[in-house]
Amino acid sequence: xxxxxxxxNVGLRYAERLVLDQINIHLHxxxxxxxxxxxxxxxxxLLRLILGLHAPSHGQILTHGKHPVDGxxxxxxxxxxxxTVDWNFPVTVEQVVAMGLVRQANPWPWLRKSERQAVQTVLxxxxxxxxxxxxxxxxxGGQQQRVFLARALVAKPAMLVLDEPTTGIxxxxxxxxxxxxxxxxxxxxTILMTTHDLNAAAAHVPWIICMNQTIIAQGTPEAxxxxxxxxxxxxxxxxxxHHEGMLLIQQRPHxxxxxxxxxxxxxxxVLNPAMENTSEPAFRTAEL
Amino acid sequence: MNQLLEPLSFSFFRYGIVAALLIGSxxxxxGVYIVLRGMSYIGHGLSHAIFxxxxxxxxxxxxxYLGAGLWGFAAAxxxxxxxxxxxxxxxxxxxxxxxxxxxxxxxxxxxxxxFTRSFDAALFGNILGVTSSDLWAIGGVCIMVGLxxxxxxxxxxxxxxxxxxxxxxxxxxNWLDTLFSLMLAATLIVSMKILGVTLIAAALVxxxxxxxxxxxxxxRMLAISTLIGGLTGCVGMYLxxxxxxxxGATIVLTQTGCFMLALGIAALRKQLxxxxxxxxx
Numbered sequence: 001x002x003x004x005x006x007x008x009n010v011g012l013r014y015a016e017r018l019v020l021d022q023i024n025i026h027l028h029x030x031x032x033x034x035x036x037x038x039x040x041x042x043x044x045x046l047l048r049l050i051l052g053l054h055a056p057s058h059g060q061i062l063t064h065g066k067h068p069v070d071g072x073x074x075x076x077x078x079x080x081x082x083x084t085v086d087w088n089f090p091v092t093v094e095q096v097v098a099m100g101l102v103r104q105a106n107p108w109p110w111l112r113k114s115e116r117q118a119v120q121t122v123l124x125x126x127x128x129x130x131x132x133x134x135x136x137x138x139x140x141g142g143q144q145q146r147v148f149l150a151r152a153l154v155a156k157p158a159m160l161v162l163d164e165p166t167t168g169i170x171x172x173x174x175x176x177x178x179x180x181x182x183x184x185x186x187x188x189x190t191i192l193m194t195t196h197d198l199n200a201a202a203a204h205v206p207w208i209i210c211m212n213q214t215i216i217a218q219g220t221p222e223a224x225x226x227x228x229x230x231x232x233x234x235x236x237x238x239x240x241x242h243h244e245g246m247l248l249i250q251q252r253p254h255x256x257x258x259x260x261x262x263x264x265x266x267x268x269x270v271l272n273p274a275m276e277n278t279s280e281p282a283f284r285t286a287e288l
Numbered sequence: 289m290n291q292l293l294e295p296l297s298f299s300f301f302r303y304g305i306v307a308a309l310l311i312g313s314x315x316x317x318x319g320v321y322i323v324l325r326g327m328s329y330i331g332h333g334l335s336h337a338i339f340x341x342x343x344x345x346x347x348x349x350x351x352x353y354l355g356a357g358l359w360g361f362a363a364a365x366x367x368x369x370x371x372x373x374x375x376x377x378x379x380x381x382x383x384x385x386x387x388x389x390x391x392x393x394x395x396x397x398x399x400x401x402x403f404t405r406s407f408d409a410a411l412f413g414n415i416l417g418v419t420s421s422d423l424w425a426i427g428g429v430c431i432m433v434g435l436x437x438x439x440x441x442x443x444x445x446x447x448x449x450x451x452x453x454x455x456x457x458x459x460x461x462n463w464l465d466t467l468f469s470l471m472l473a474a475t476l477i478v479s480m481k482i483l484g485v486t487l488i489a490a491a492l493v494x495x496x497x498x499x500x501x502x503x504x505x506x507x508r509m510l511a512i513s514t515l516i517g518g519l520t521g522c523v524g525m526y527l528x529x530x531x532x533x534x535x536g537a538t539i540v541l542t543q544t545g546c547f548m549l550a551l552g553i554a555a556l557r558k559q560l561x562x563x564x565x566x567x568x569x
Contacts, residue, residue, distance in 0.1 A: 109441035
């Protein structure tokens, strides 16, 4: 089976600076992969290459084993980082999701009945149909992410590309979003995402691509998340712990630990108001 | 009622009010995209650039619309390309291209010194000197812009919301950007004779900002901004007639009054909303 997207020895230069080099990746139908690496590793640049927003300086990008020509490019839907969105822009949830239908040849400014139905269906699928008429500014972080996911899904793409979908939202919501992506993948959707959350990637994503200007390693989380690969990727010492079937990754603090610092210069320890009666210092829970 | 009808007995006023209505609506409509794309300064800059083109076409005895049009379009494309392909930001690109163009106009005027009246009209507008051919030109641009906005509504909305993402979803943003530059240049050229270089920017920015204060919906913002632009054009014309004021300036002041009113309404709404929340709590 030919991969949906294949990058062969791809490189990218910005103003004489080599941003990406020797990138070899192939993503097959139904694959769920996460790109991880430090800031400045070229993750977003790589996504932009895959999305067709940049042309490679060298190497080849193939779709279904061929050079893409107009009309044969697989439909890729993109979910940008939430922080790049103008939240004051005057649009409702429904209007944002309908943007995903822009490829369809309806020249009128209004939506056809079938388009309106498609929007409603995807909103219901992501359990945000009650927010359809809400302005995007009035949503929580998780709801905002679902809206942009809905816009991507309504386009019925061959592949979903997400740029840091868990950045800026709390861990519980991030977990829900990753569950949602896993469900979509189980339904056959090909997904590529970037993330800085290694633990979440280890728990939810079956294929990890470690990169830092070039591909360091790719494989299952167990194969890739090793101290050696992570050190090569992040240029920093990482601890990998196997605990109750989970992979837990933590950067080893260097120089000092929080135990070297005074918890509070005035009262020494900060008490958790909920545990006031027990006089249990709040920071001790972190040690457990 | 008779008082309101009285100015309409003068052909200069009839032409002027139609021009103000059309230009106000046109600037209000296009201004929504300009303001939401964070390009408010481009109207100001590009009108100065077109001034240079107008002077050049005068010196070379070219048709005003053709000379200024080509010049304005070239300036808009140059700004776009400079901002896209170099490290120079859009605001700096606007600053360089438009002031250089304006300087060419001023240099030519100082060299030839034989068109002081046209110079004043180009800078401050002369709505009372509108001819039927000006009205045809304004009408043509209104139809062109109206059709493009109608048939590219979804693409323009997506591109304005997020240019890069729109490209991924199949919107031909480069082509649409060029078309937008062409529409903007055409709008500025037909507006220049009416409002003048110095006042066009206000007509492009104030109605959409006012509309934004009143609604959170894009299509309503388009409608309200177009309506405010057209209406303030007409009201401004009447006020300028009755109070014997410069028409372009009166139109802009009417728009400013409208903006202040919207600001008050928005503040009042916010207060009412917070009171309702407190009552519920």
